[in-house]
Amino acid sequence: xxxxxxxxxxxxxxxxxxxxxxxxxxxxxxxxxxxxxxxxxxxxxxxxxxxxxxxxxxxxxxxxxxxxxxxxxxxxxxxxxxxxxxxxxxxxxxxxxxxxxxxxxxxxxxxxxxxxxxxxxxxxxxxxxxxxxxxxxxxxxxxxxxxxxxxxxxxxxxxxxxxxxxxxxxxxxxxxxxxxxxxxxxxxxxxxxxxxxxxxxxxxxxxxxxxxxxxxxxxxxxxxxxxxxxxxxxxxxxxxxxxxxxxxxxxxxxxxxxxxxxxxxxxxxxxxxxxxxxxxxxxxxxxx
Amino acid sequence: xxxxxxxxxxxxxxxxxxxxxxxxxxxxxxxxxxxxxxxxxxxxxxxxxxxxxxxxxxxxxxxxxxxxxxxxxxxxxxxxxxxxxxxxxxxxxxxxxxxxxxxxxxxxxxxxxxxxxxxxxxxxxxxxxxxxxxxxxxxxxxxxxxxxxxxxxxxxxxxxxxxxxxxxxxxxxxxxxxxxxxxxxxxxxxxxxxxxxxxxxxxxxxxxxxxxxxxxxxxxxxxxxxxxxxxxxxxxxxxxxxxxxxxxxxxxxxxxxxxxxxxxxxxxxxxxxxxxxxxxxxxxxxxxxxxxxxxxxxxxxxxxxxxxxxxxxxxxxxxxxxxxxxxxxxxxxxxxxxxxxxxxxxxxxxxxxxxxxxxxxxxxxxxxxxxxxxxxxxxxx
Numbered sequence: 001x002x003x004x005x006x007x008x009x010x011x012x013x014x015x016x017x018x019x020x021x022x023x024x025x026x027x028x029x030x031x032x033x034x035x036x037x038x039x040x041x042x043x044x045x046x047x048x049x050x051x052x053x054x055x056x057x058x059x060x061x062x063x064x065x066x067x068x069x070x071x072x073x074x075x076x077x078x079x080x081x082x083x084x085x086x087x088x089x090x091x092x093x094x095x096x097x098x099x100x101x102x103x104x105x106x107x108x109x110x111x112x113x114x115x116x117x118x119x120x121x122x123x124x125x126x127x128x129x130x131x132x133x134x135x136x137x138x139x140x141x142x143x144x145x146x147x148x149x150x151x152x153x154x155x156x157x158x159x160x161x162x163x164x165x166x167x168x169x170x171x172x173x174x175x176x177x178x179x180x181x182x183x184x185x186x187x188x189x190x191x192x193x194x195x196x197x198x199x200x201x202x203x204x205x206x207x208x209x210x211x212x213x214x215x216x217x218x219x220x221x222x223x224x225x226x227x228x229x230x231x232x233x234x235x236x237x238x239x240x241x242x243x244x245x246x247x248x249x250x251x252x253x254x255x256x257x258x259x260x261x262x263x264x265x266x267x268x269x270x271x272x273x274x275x276x277x278x279x280x281x282x283x284x285x286x287x288x
Numbered sequence: 289x290x291x292x293x294x295x296x297x298x299x300x301x302x303x304x305x306x307x308x309x310x311x312x313x314x315x316x317x318x319x320x321x322x323x324x325x326x327x328x329x330x331x332x333x334x335x336x337x338x339x340x341x342x343x344x345x346x347x348x349x350x351x352x353x354x355x356x357x358x359x360x361x362x363x364x365x366x367x368x369x370x371x372x373x374x375x376x377x378x379x380x381x382x383x384x385x386x387x388x389x390x391x392x393x394x395x396x397x398x399x400x401x402x403x404x405x406x407x408x409x410x411x412x413x414x415x416x417x418x419x420x421x422x423x424x425x426x427x428x429x430x431x432x433x434x435x436x437x438x439x440x441x442x443x444x445x446x447x448x449x450x451x452x453x454x455x456x457x458x459x460x461x462x463x464x465x466x467x468x469x470x471x472x473x474x475x476x477x478x479x480x481x482x483x484x485x486x487x488x489x490x491x492x493x494x495x496x497x498x499x500x501x502x503x504x505x506x507x508x509x510x511x512x513x514x515x516x517x518x519x520x521x522x523x524x525x526x527x528x529x530x531x532x533x534x535x536x537x538x539x540x541x542x543x544x545x546x547x548x549x550x551x552x553x554x555x556x557x558x559x560x561x562x563x564x565x566x567x568x569x570x571x572x573x574x575x576x577x578x579x580x581x582x583x584x585x586x587x588x589x590x591x592x593x594x595x596x597x598x599x600x601x602x603x604x605x606x607x608x609x610x611x612x613x614x615x616x617x618x619x620x621x622x623x624x625x626x627x628x629x630x631x632x633x634x635x636x637x638x639x640x641x642x643x644x645x646x647x648x649x650x651x652x653x654x655x656x657x658x659x660x661x662x663x664x665x666x667x668x669x
Binding site for chain 1: 312313314315316317318319320321322323324325328330333334336337338340341343344345346347348349350351352353
């Protein structure tokens with residue numbers, strides 16, 4: 001494998017590096033302690049601020065999945081034995097994950113094959129050197145989880161790159177509305193939008209993640225529970241609690257801005273289409 | 289709360305601009321595995337709350353994680369609990385199967401269980417009055433017939449081994465009798481037994497020749513499935529080293545030990561070729577019912593009943609025809625059933641051998657004819 005840049009000499013290695021080197025079993029792939037030290041230094045420099053303490057650095061290093069990190073880096077370096085280990089350990093899991101993401105066999109195989117090419121490094125950098133995606137694995141999570149995440153990213157990119165094809169029959173059936181541009185309407189009461197924004201700002205990040213996943217993304221309780229690694233009932237309870245809290249805050253905010261209680265209730269019943277909502281435009285604008 | 293959903297959704301959708309840099313796949317993967325420090329996790333959660341794209345990635349990857357167990361952080365949770373959760377339906381099915389099997393073993397029994405066992409000849413000679421009993425043949429409910437089972441278990445090697453006779457086979461005989469109008473009301477199916485007779489008072493029993501039975505082995509009465517046809521009667525005969533019969537299953541058939549080791553079973557239309565045919569054919573099996581051979585007695589007669597006692601074999605059927613063989617079926621002679629007042633005209637539907645030289649024949653019209661000299665002379669009962 002190609003030499004990893006190291007900034008430390010052997011004498012400057014922290015004592016725990018030797019322990020980490022043993023844990024990583026890097027000697028199987030011909031990885032030296034110096035190479036591992038260089039990898040660890042690179043990772044800590046990536047995730048920690050420049051002024052991070054030695055304790056923070058050590059904590060980060062110890063939290064890494066060293067054995068998988070070494071395997072990935074050895075694969076990226078072209079070590080055949082490492083590839084043999086990688087394929088034996090992750091091949092079936094990779095295809096299973098691709099099948100779960102693509103939900104269609106041929107697409108899943110195409111997705112997994114495409115990722116294999118990227119992992120092996122079919123693309124070459126300007127200098128002609130192979131660039132393997134595995135070199136970007138840092139061991140923060142499991143290698144399998146990282147592979148799933150990369151697969152998901154590849155799948156999303158693939159879906160986005162596909163032109164949106166609409167059959168002629170579909171266009172005809174859709175009629176004039178199909179081509180109609182979304183109406184840009186003004187809010188019935190600007191205070192409502194302002195109050196909702198304020199109420200959302202008062203919620204915590206995790207509450208907003210819950211609300212966004214539930215209301216905006218339309219995810220199921222099971223999906224949200226998987227994301228947050230909690231039980232579905234917990235998600236359900238928290239969403240109910242957050243919704244109730246938001247409603248109270250919004251009503252209170254509207255009343256603070258001069259609305260009567262009844263007017264605030266009526267404002268809450270406004271047709272959402274009358275609000276200034278342009279999801280597609282927002283997404284396009286964000287991508288641009 | 290419906291309006292809350294729409295309002296919040298609309299405002300959240302507007303907040304997708306101005307989000308921070310996307311965390312890399314390593315951090316997102318670590319987030320899904322709860323492997324991030326609290327500070328980093330908070331940063332990822334804050335980003336996910338604003339970034340629909342990353343939420344989509346995390347949701348896709350998390351959904352794919354369920355396809356297989358995750359290596360690493362979650363591998364610790366792939367213990368017995370996850371194994372049971374994944375395969376609990378198999379465990380439940382297996383338990384249900386075990387319960388059903390236990391119930392079947394306890395309350396059911398195979399359709400025709402037969403065992404031929406040779407035993408010692410030291411068995412004491414049974415006495416007629418000890419255990420033989422005759423009752424009229426009344427239809428026995430299948431459930432009752434299933435439960436009936438007589439067995440004799442030897443206490444040691446010098447005693448007879450287990451001899452089991454499935455009474456279900458007899459019950460099948462009962463059930464496969466001709467319709468009630470055809471057989472006479474006093475039609476009796478026979479089973480002889482040496483064990484306490486009071487245990488099965490409802491079960492059809494018949495007399496057996498104890499002297500000869502004590503000196504001869506018992507053959508069980510396998511009831512091949514092919515023999516379970518309406519209007520059929522089966523006769524079973526067997527040979528084995530000398531031992532006393534514990535039970536002789538009967539029905540329309542009689543079970544008789546003979547003097548040699550060769551076991552011969554007699555039946556009507558028991559082979560697959562003749563089962564279900566209207567014309568009854570006398571058949572015998574020399575291999576415990578595995579295969580059957582037709583005994584060509586008469587082409588014009590449809591046989592309805594066969595009975596044996598020792599080497600004597602009796603077969604009767606249509607037109608009051610009765611055949612007798614005194615040598616185990618090698619040579620046959622047609623017997624005329626008649627007395628001074630007349631002869632039998634209807635079909636013979638039942639033959640009962642009640643002892644040496646003693647024979648009872650029942651016709652379809654309900655007549656019962658008795659002979660006490662091996663069919664030489666007959667008298668209407």
